[in-house]
Amino acid sequence: MTEEIQVPLSALEHYDYCPRQAGLILLESSYADDASTVRGNLLHQRVHEPGEETRPGVRVLRALPVWHDELGLNGVCDAVELHDDGNVVPIEYKAGSYVKGGPADVQLAAQAICLEARFATRIAQGYIYSGADRRRHAVPVDDILRRRVVAISEEVRAVLTGTVLPGPVADARCRRCSMNELCMPKLLANQKRYANELARRFRPAAESSGDD
Template structure:
């Protein structure tokens, strides 16, 4: 197990990058309150990951497949596990993140697999220009370009997650269409908390003392 040195940033889990990219409050609930709720989608994801989360490797012609490979990035303070890593005979390394749902181009999964690529570059002393997200919903793999834009997005998201951890305060709820697909909707109460400012304003108005009235003697 790695130890955090005095000059190293506090470690951010790779999975937290995806959670934050989807919804900052979701990431905060998981990181700060250790809260997580299961639904049909999360159960499907867990079942789909059973095989790839068993550590080991497979050998095919010109491709070695590694499963459940621990990775980290010292400078960025990232740590986690890659679902699948393909090491090709010519030296190309490709991380493959497995998801149960549909793929969204440029979505949160891209941030997670991009971070995996950056971690693998440090661990394997290589350069990775392409990663992949395999989705169970359509049974295909989607290529993700590990370019400058994605790398900057990974860095920015990591710093945002680290800020949430340091502040110890939950981000505001999204209260939009993302909440319908979130297993943590009930505990998060986005529709209630999204109106907190209005509630506080009405409460303040309700209990604001009336101006004093001067009475004539």
């Protein structure tokens, strides 16, 4: 029996935002920073130091490794609150603005599902901390979001087991993506233009010399 390929929790957010972005990161180890990703990295450096702290009624674990054997997920939670009443609450830190129902919700819900397996509990809600407005945003971990996690996990695993990158979206998301130059969405979305460009760049030397 072959072991199921593990899906990183962070890949769920990347894939939900743009499948091609996830493919470039997972299959080609490609990544590019911009101002927003640098801010995110700096924020995560502060919260990704393993440790814990105790406040009245709650213990906070930071950089907690989690996994889910059945779904084949693994990753690290930025912070997890363990309340005296038994509630387990994941908190995911993001440098940018929070988008309700966006890709970050998928990553948080996946963390909750992993934590449920680890602590044998049920998690109804987690939080996204937005560095843009410096506050928490509650995310209900409902059945719809749970099904979304399962579906995206399967799609990401299909990318990991395949050899073809997902196609470019070539829409408004591309303008905000730090990987725009690596992806070349406008060029690749126009397959005829892409084929012509390949033909122009990789013509045989003899043929190219005739243009001089």
